[in-house]
Amino acid sequence: MDENTRKTRPSAKSGGEAKAGRPARLIDVARLADVSRATAARALGQYGLVGQETRDKVMAAAKALNYQANEVARSMRSGKTLTIGLVVAAISNSFFNSTILAIMETAARYGYQILILNTNDNAELEVEAVRVLREKRVDGLIVVPSSVGDTSHLDPQGPSSVPIVLFDRLVADKPLAAMTTDDIFGAGEAIRHLVSRGHRRIGMLIAAQTTEGHSIDRPARVVSTVEERAVGAELAMAAAGLSFEPGWVRYSVNAIAVATDAALSILRQPNPPTAILTTNEEMALAAVSAARQLQLGIGTDLSLVSIDDTAWLKVFSPPVTVIERPIHALAQAAVESLIGEIRSGLPARSARLQPRLIERESVCDLTVAGRR
Amino acid sequence: MDENTRKTRPSAKSGGEAKAGRPARLIDVARLADVSRATAARALGQYGLVGQETRDKVMAAAKALNYQANEVARSMRSGKTLTIGLVVAAISNSFFNSTILAIMETAARYGYQILILNTNDNAELEVEAVRVLREKRVDGLIVVPSSVGDTSHLDPQGPSSVPIVLFDRLVADKPLAAMTTDDIFGAGEAIRHLVSRGHRRIGMLIAAQTTEGHSIDRPARVVSTVEERAVGAELAMAAAGLSFEPGWVRYSVNAIAVATDAALSILRQPNPPTAILTTNEEMALAAVSAARQLQLGIGTDLSLVSIDDTAWLKVFSPPVTVIERPIHALAQAAVESLIGEIRSGLPARSARLQPRLIERESVCDLTVAGRR
């Protein structure tokens, strides 16, 4: 007499699961197939050794009972949830939106699902999100960090240790794997392109989180991408013997209305820039909106280069020149190296990829057209 | 001698968790606070009755040990995962993108997290996604159904029964709760607006999933929104004594390149329409792109109305007139009624909300400007 007959389930009829309402469990399948739970589990979970005949019997029983494995129980026992937590700063932003899709698809290929939390670029929400995901015992964490101060919540050896890969942004003084873009180079490329087209008076509209409204001064603490873009642009300007005039550079929170005000204030300077570099989709939208309000034609009266490509930037009139980041490669690298660490224990490695300029028609060539 | 002293954990020093590496468990907290596991659980899980003094002791112990609840074990025992599965057809689309954010935020207010799977409008992936989420034992499911044939995977009484709310699209012959928009009215409003501005020759670019490439004929099986928009537009045309000419209406898969071809084929008709209605963000992008290629000015040579608002449509030149759907209300209703069912067992109710026209500048007034 084997183990299965010992405990009888209160309401389980031998015929199947639908009868009593409660879903079939592993033991029901085992009983019907007349094998032990261990064997049924091995057949269903495709691990260990099972004879072909036995496997068929188990599969047939599972199908007959309409059995669906209980992943919660499985996770409990195995210690794996097959779930990756994703903490993202701004889910609606085009860059992160594409990122999420690429991460989901890559993870799915390895059998992992994604639990997403949005932080709205708020450090407190980020801490909370990481806590929740750790409690849910995700197998790994991909985090777009907004926090620039205390980052102890990102320590892999927290209360429950979990592999972490940073995405898009670096965090100071932490030996964490991070998938980032060379934004110094990216912003530099944008400036160099404008300069090569004869622009000397260049403005910049920079998305940042910690700024109240918008301001000219660089906020005290910004995430690494913001820092890199500001510095990269300044460096490239300096290399061309130029510099940003006060009033030509503005930081804004990532809201289009606020950013539009910032853009207007740049363009209403007595001696306004002939070109502007915007650091993300929202800033580009704001620049376009401001130009429209002032009846400045993009690509004629005002040249524009933006960071991150989007569908609408391609079909805009005129199509907008952008710095494109290798989103898919970044996302794939993040997921694969995280899963590598989850599976092998070998620490994930970092990568830093190069963005590239895609020239379209939003930059006026002043070397031909003459200065305005 | 209480229960806690009975089993000694192999490597746990009494000092805390950090020593042996393994995270603290409930029993460690209980031991340190010198109470039973049940009491510790009650204090930490904020349920049942616990004396204030005891509660403080437990909390202090938890903090000292850096305790983090194991939600997997909790779910196992309680039968609740506090997770909602979201199966969405096209995560990058503006409507669904906004939807996801609103759903996440609403769910978070109730303590639920969201596990998202993308189906790419593919019925097989949808079936698979629902299976995976059921196995993960999500407490409820919000599904944007792409399947128009067999929908048995959406039966709430599947192998593991789970509350389901449909989002955006209806499914035939199922008594499932669904949060939808009145798309017959929405498409009708768009047409009525165009007609009121003197347009008689109107085209339509419709996103659909089952079409290979693009075609004039309505695909055999389309989801409810597509059906409603086509019918709603036809009805409104008929009410104005008009009808769509062959060649003015095209169905396209939801890919901008393909849709652009479709738009071009509409605009290259010998007697092309003066206005076009596009049914989503991608189709709008395609129409804009086609117009640009043919050097037709939007709002002058070609009028445009699109369904679903987006940031770029607002700042486009000219800003585009749209039919706006109440995304936030829809998402909130979906989450709240799903959670209502999860908690109370009372079946979720359906809702059907009205979209509205937002007039901007992409429609040329032919009653003033004269016909072109």
Add this chain to the structure above:
DNA sequence: CTGAAAGCGCTAACAC
């Protein structure tokens, strides 16, 4: 290749 036994960490049900 298969079976028996032992829990994963927590909470629900029931005592007291």
Add this chain to the structure above:
DNA sequence: GTGTTAGCGCTTTCAG
């Protein structure tokens, strides 16, 4: 208010 007990459904050892 608090403690005791009994599992949730599965996988993993360890035997054979």
